[in-house]
Amino acid sequence: MTNKARVISIINWKGGVGKTTFTHHIATGLQHLEPGILEKHFNKRTPPKVLVIDMDAQCNLSVSCLMEDKFEQFIREGKEQNKGIKCLFKQFLYNNPAEAIKPADYILKHQVRKNNQQVYENIDLIPSHPDLIYTDMEIAAYTRTDFDKHLVGSDIYKFQMLNKIINNFRNNYDLILIDCPPNLNFLTQNALYASDYYLIPTILDTLSSYGLMSIKNKVTELNNTFYSKDSNYIKTKLLGIITNSIIETKGQPKNTQMLVLNKIQSAFPNLVFDSYLTQGDGISKASAHAYPVFAFEKSSKNAAKQSEHIRKIITESLDRMKGANGT
Numbered sequence: 643m644t645n646k647a648r649v650i651s652i653i654n655w656k657g658g659v660g661k662t663t664f665t666h667h668i669a670t671g672l673q674h675l676e677p678g679i680l681e682k683h684f685n686k687r688t689p690p691k692v693l694v695i696d697m698d699a700q701c702n703l704s705v706s707c708l709m710e711d712k713f714e715q716f717i718r719e720g721k722e723q724n725k726g727i728k729c730l731f732k733q734f735l736y737n738n739p740a741e742a743i744k745p746a747d748y749i750l751k752h753q754v755r756k757n758n759q760q761v762y763e764n765i766d767l768i769p770s771h772p773d774l775i776y777t778d779m780e781i782a783a784y785t786r787t788d789f790d791k792h793l794v795g796s797d798i799y800k801f802q803m804l805n806k807i808i809n810n811f812r813n814n815y816d817l818i819l820i821d822c823p824p825n826l827n828f829l830t831q832n833a834l835y836a837s838d839y840y841l842i843p844t845i846l847d848t849l850s851s852y853g854l855m856s857i858k859n860k861v862t863e864l865n866n867t868f869y870s871k872d873s874n875y876i877k878t879k880l881l882g883i884i885t886n887s888i889i890e891t892k893g894q895p896k897n898t899q900m901l902v903l904n905k906i907q908s909a910f911p912n913l914v915f916d917s918y919l920t921q922g923d924g925i926s927k928a929s930a931h932a933y934p935v936f937a938f939e940k941s942s943k944n945a946a947k948q949s950e951h952i953r954k955i956i957t958e959s960l961d962r963m964k965g966a967n968g969t
């Protein structure tokens with residue numbers, strides 16, 4: 643395969659806004675798109691090859707993809723010795739230089755659940771681990787004398803690790819999605835460094851929308867720092883802000899949400915997605931089984947509605963990557 647994956651980080655320093663839900667549903671929703679749309683964006687009529695990376699120590703994406711029992715087993719049986727993002731960082735920090743890492747050892751293939759009987763053949767997962775919580779500190783504390791030989795500059799390497807890791811398998815995928823923790827610490831900064839784009843999910847209440855401008859400003863600051871240390875660095879672009887948990891009246895967000903939406907639309911011209919995700923029990927029902935909502939779209943009206951919204955969000959994301967907003 644000769645693709646070069648586009649890499650997207652899903653970030654917000656608030657929890658509970660839908661980072662994990664969007665990561666899971668964008669990856670899986672891409673497997674449920676019309677062939678015509680796939681052809682337009684991926685030059686093929688078959689579903690794109692997607693890698694999802696769970697960078698949050700809460701492990702919600704790993705559990706959503708695999709189901710709790712299987713993920714617990716994965717942790718219990720010590721398979722974490724050679725799998726998952728925590729071990730990748732560990733290898734990179736303490737053992738091999740990135741070039742020596744065999745990425746296949748860390749990636750779970752063909753295990754993301756589609757329904758009770760099936761898995762998604764075209765989605766791979768790098769799972770998280772509860773101990774990933776310590777990785778930020780390890781990165782902060784780490785110094786390595788030979789780093790400058792492998793990486794640019796003397797202090798920038800702490801942000802380049804994930805990029806180096808991903809470079810080992812960037813060509814194997816069409817898209818790589820990174821579910822980030824609810825902060826902008828080292829792991830998230832590594833994700834931003836490695837990404838072409840970032841997406842900010844939000845819910846439409848006053849306090850949730852309050853932090854959006856600070857996130858954008860912080861990422862701009864990081865981009866400038868990274869660029870000042872490495873002139874080959876390509877700045878990570880804001881693909882957009884996606885609103886979640888919308889309650890519709892007459893086909894549009896209810897009044898109180900509309901007021902907040904109007905406010906963020908004027909603060910972020912052209913950056914707020916037209917499409918949005920409605921609140922509904924389709925997603926909650928599906929998540930209890932560790933499926934995406936598409937598993938229920940034929941049997942539940944609410945799931946069908948949310949599935950349709952997700953498809954619109956994905957199409958808009960793909961259009962934005964092609965068009966002026968994302969490039």
Ligand SMILES: Nc1ncnc2c1ncn2[C@@H]1O[C@H](COP(=O)(O)OP(=O)(O)O)[C@@H](O)[C@H]1O
Nearest residue numbers: 657658659660661662663887920921922925929
């Ligand atoms: N549109 C929605 N409708 C119903 N439940 C949702 C919706 N979006 C997210 N949820 C639920 O809300 C909770 C928080 O979402 P999550 O994606 O885990 O947020 P984050 O990753 O930002 O912390 C999860 O239990 C998730 O299933």
Ligand SMILES: [Mg+2]
Nearest residue numbers: 661662698702
């Ligand atoms: Mg999450």
